[in-house]
Amino acid sequence: MTRPRYTAPMPDAIRHQLRAGHHPARAVPCPHCRAAAHKPCVLRKSGRRLPQPHPHRVTAWVLATACCPACQVTPGVPCHHDVHPRRRQEAEETA
Template sequence: MPRRPAAPMPDELRHFLRAQQHPARSVPCPHCGAHAHRPCVLRSSGRQLPQPHPQRVSDWARTTACCPECQVEAGAPCHDEGKARVTVHARRYQEAEETCA
């Protein structure tokens, strides 16, 4: 039996669902390659994850907030005494969350 096409999602519901997502989904995921506003996936199975990968959250915090720990502008990577960090400082995560609240 052929499958009938689904009804289009109302804009109100689409906006509500997007608001319920982690704000890090606004940037692409460097780990799994998920596009902005799409969920992260397991590369091995393609299964969607309920939460974004840590690298994606770190990228989101870097692009969203200035770091109170090392005093860098939004977009610049955090550093420890001049040595670049792979992730951002914990205080920068807090700053990014407060920005989006």
């Protein structure tokens, strides 16, 4: 006897609540190891999964989600020099 498979898409709000134990940076793809969104970062040579995302992925998440209070840029726009610590703090507070 086979069970029916339900294929209704899961709303994003519920999906993020179920993944509450993961770092919020996993919502974006990793530019370092090319891990897809919502997948863990891996070591490029051995393929071993990492418990925390790469710093490049965290930076990409910060740029995609937070406004910078120091240089007044919107999400998706990089800071004028480097990512400011205040922008990282704002991204972590809103997550």
